Amino acid sequence: MAAASMIKAPVGQNPRLACQTPARGGGVVRCSLQGAVVGGRAEWQSSCAVLSSKVAALGAHSAINGHVAPAPAPPQNGAVLDLIPVSSIVNGDAGDGARNLPTPLRIVDLSPAPMHGSQLRVAYQGVPGAYSEKAAGKAYPGCDAIPCDQFEVAFQAVELWIADRAVLPVENSLGGSIHRNYDLLLRHRLHIVGEVQLPVHHCLLALPGVRKECLTRVISHPQALAQCEHTLTAMGLNVVREAFDDTAGAAEYVAANGLRDTAAIASSRAAELYGMEVLADGIQDDCGNVTRFVMLAREPIVPRTDRPFKTSIVFAHDKEGTSVLFKVLSAFAFRDISLTKIESRPHRHRPIRLVDDANVGTAKHFEYMFYVDFQASLAEPRAQNALAEVQEYTSFLRVLGSYPMDMTPMTAGSSSTISSSDSSSSS
Numbered sequence: 001m002a003a004a005s006m007i008k009a010p011v012g013q014n015p016r017l018a019c020q021t022p023a024r025g026g027g028v029v030r031c032s033l034q035g036a037v038v039g040g041r042a043e044w045q046s047s048c049a050v051l052s053s054k055v056a057a058l059g060a061h062s063a064i065n066g067h068v069a070p071a072p073a074p075p076q077n078g079a080v081l082d083l084i085p086v087s088s089i090v091n092g093d094a095g096d097g098a099r100n101l102p103t104p105l106r107i108v109d110l111s112p113a114p115m116h117g118s119q120l121r122v123a124y125q126g127v128p129g130a131y132s133e134k135a136a137g138k139a140y141p142g143c144d145a146i147p148c149d150q151f152e153v154a155f156q157a158v159e160l161w162i163a164d165r166a167v168l169p170v171e172n173s174l175g176g177s178i179h180r181n182y183d184l185l186l187r188h189r190l191h192i193v194g195e196v197q198l199p200v201h202h203c204l205l206a207l208p209g210v211r212k213e214c215l216t217r218v219i220s221h222p223q224a225l226a227q228c229e230h231t232l233t234a235m236g237l238n239v240v241r242e243a244f245d246d247t248a249g250a251a252e253y254v255a256a257n258g259l260r261d262t263a264a265i266a267s268s269r270a271a272e273l274y275g276m277e278v279l280a281d282g283i284q285d286d287c288g289n290v291t292r293f294v295m296l297a298r299e300p301i302v303p304r305t306d307r308p309f310k311t312s313i314v315f316a317h318d319k320e321g322t323s324v325l326f327k328v329l330s331a332f333a334f335r336d337i338s339l340t341k342i343e344s345r346p347h348r349h350r351p352i353r354l355v356d357d358a359n360v361g362t363a364k365h366f367e368y369m370f371y372v373d374f375q376a377s378l379a380e381p382r383a384q385n386a387l388a389e390v391q392e393y394t395s396f397l398r399v400l401g402s403y404p405m406d407m408t409p410m411t412a413g414s415s416s417t418i419s420s421s422d423s424s425s426s427s
Ligand SMILES: O=C(O)C(=O)C[C@]1(C(=O)O)C=C[C@@H](O)C=C1
Pocket: 125, 126, 129, 130, 131, 132, 133, 169, 172, 178, 200, 221, 223, 224, 245, 246, 247, 248, 291
């Protein structure tokens, strides 16, 4: 994996944000997989079927990224884009006279990649040595891993064709959900095309020669600090904890500034990269510490039924009471579809709802977006029927992706390669 220089967040306003945010202005939209407005149950089912066939057709056409259907190119100021392979012209399919014609531009030629090559470019948050970089390598062996200084930048790198995929953490077995990425999934239009689970093995790193007793501070990513909290206390260290953007970045910071009173929590690879010493190995509070990452792409993959799939959705409702959530969950329970995750996040545009004076006027309700992962493929009729039913109960529903489950056994320290339909075709 080659590492590029880090992509930084653009300074100033982001003109793309408005069109990337669904349900803007406080309203709720009814949308299908592609964000189109749809109506009742029958329409939902037919749009599922239409989408499946469209994606399948595109997938068959794709020569760029294996099973992932090619996305439309970003607007190119009137440039004409053509997916016809150059070889069909050069090989004479278009007649002798065509041999001297200029070669048509292809989508891949227009990519503003900093390291343009044949490898898949995968954006992750952090600097080399971060766990996210390792997850990118596990998801897409041999990829060009592109470091980004923020999660948001990794999303934009894919949207702007600087990267082909992003690999981002969404939950950890000790620290729980990484809420920022749930919010970003909703604000951006990328699709989840896979998941990868990474055992996370933390080390306490300090400059060579520094002893534990000299430490007054430990810095790391908040998730890493949370995952080591009990061990740090049990070690008897008299240190303050400070949050840093990412684990490897914390190690780099200590090394670059020659801080002899500060340790970083990071990987052993970060120790090697930044010339740090490992003071303690395996300091996570649980030896089975695992972080789940999702792989994101501009286009969805073709849902299949020949292997275990997971589907991720997000929904909101505007009806009073709690029965909506109960009904939604029952739509899966009645079809024997297991849920693997449920997460609620405050509704960005409707965080509080005031009840009017006639209803005493003091009650305030928080409103939520619900994220649910369930174990079924969107190609299965039971999943389509469950979603059709969910749509009847909700005011907003979006499918974030239907993708192969990471089935690798989670033994401590294991980092075997997964083979999803997306990753296996990309390396
Ligand atoms: O800081 C890193 O190394 C990361 O890759 C980020 C991150 C996270 O956001 O959860 C990833 C895995 C670990 O759980 C700790 C930190």
